[in-house]
Amino acid sequence: MTIPATMKAMVLTGHGDLDKYEWHEDWPTPQAGPMEVVIKVGACGLNNTDVNTRTGWYSKAVDEATTGGAYDEVDDEDSTWGGAPLTFPRIQGADAVGEVVAVGEGADPGLIGKRVMVAGWLRDWDEPMNRDKAGYFGSECDGGYAEYTKADVRGVAPIDCDLSDAELATFICSYVTAEGMVDRADVGPGDTVLIPGASGGVGGALIQLAKLRGARTIAMASEAKHAEVAELDPDMILPRDPGNLRKALKGEKITVVADVVGGDNFGKLIDVLERGGRYTCSGAIAGPLVELDLRTFYLRDLTFTGSTVNGPENFTDVVKFIEDGKIKPALAATYPLNQLREAQQAFIDKTHTGNIVVIP
Structure with missing residues (x-):
């Protein structure tokens, strides 16, 4: 042409x-x-x-x-x-x-x-x-x-x-970002992943990609968007700010938090992580400055990973998932x-x- x-x-x-x-x-x-x-x-x-x-x-x-x-x-x-x-x-x-x-x-x-x-x-x-x-x-x-x-x-x-x-x-930015996050947090069967901002592009991708790895997923989103988030088939959907997060989880044991939100709810997310849990982050749309009690971090043996520059394989994996119809x-x-x-x-x-x- x-x-x-x-x-x-x-x-x-x-x-x-x-x-x-x-x-x-x-x-x-x-x-x-x-x-x-x-x-x-x-x-x-x-x-x-x-x-x-x-x-x-x-x-x-x-x-x-x-x-x-x-x-x-x-x-x-x-x-x-x-x-x-x-x-x-x-x-x-x-x-x-x-x-x-x-x-x-x-x-x-x-x-x-x-x-x-x-x-x-x-x-x-x-x-x-x-x-x-x-x-x-x-x-x-x-x-x-x-x-x-x-x-x-x-x-x-x-x-x-x-x-x-x-x-x-x-798919490109959202899903490659999400794949990098679940890869870096080593998400797999036996994990339960808590996903704030689940109605956004990365949040929706995290639901699908964590489920592909055999994990349970718990989405957090404003209640007006719950019906649309439900189409991605998370195992549970919570309000964006459920108040007492631990109570809202009804006994679910969170092993991974995959976060692109940050902001005032950061401390609540860290508090519900199980001992040995992982927190992975690739954004802070609700605010970049957060408070962290270091005692929670070290006494519970938590692992924090930032995720920005991911591997070339994360992109090629996403392309293959699309072609195989595994993500929508x-x-x-x-x-x-x-x-x-x-x-x-x-x-x-x-x-x-x-x-x-x-x-x-």
Whole structure:
């Protein structure tokens, strides 16, 4: 196919509110370099990383919950997930799905015409697990909020399934993040996993992926979303804040807490962990600063793991789970790409269950 010289794209011009996004209809179309492919984007999912990067929430100067608004006290020197300044203008969007339309030197021409998912993590492929060299698609390079994007051929995977592009775009960030969390916490049969924020993309993924490993799952979500969360078949659903959490659990023994929420309820989550339990975290949307009684931590022999840069196998495992029909998408809504601001506001408002996706 003929690739146009320019494309439509939503471009982030700096840290701040939603007005920092600018719509362009004549942005230069990316060209494939060595070991790269150009992808015609079919859909791109939204995620918290995009919101947090835009607002500068990752900066240590910020101690509030994720709100989606600008922060006056942001330090631009540490306002991204990796603690390094972001280069503007930047096209965000980590969860890109589409068709390969061109390949660079060294990339397999047989990929042209194939539908692919982009892994998200940018790696030094000589040292793929060197976290100091890791970057993120749509952060350290341009991503999928455009008609076309490009990616390292080693960071994409052909996908063979009947799901739509929009449905596939719900998996990448959420499910790869969740798979990294359950992997790092070594979740398996005999575990009972408590999942705050279960109505979100990562929370819903955690329910499915923990169950795939043979664990029991207990979801926490606002009661208005319980019916939708129930479609993912957790073993129990609790309110977002049940008050006395231990009493609400009715004797369930929690061996793992998989958390992307943080905030004021953090202490309650740690208090219900069994001796030798594991806490794994990949987010703090309700607030990054929490109180911890160190006596609970060490006297109960707890293990805490942060989970951000996960292994390449977590992405390939998720792709295989999709193709085998072992996990299902939770598509909350789709928006045209030129309505990204409205889509991201809906994402921030958290009235949805699952993931929101934009279509170029």
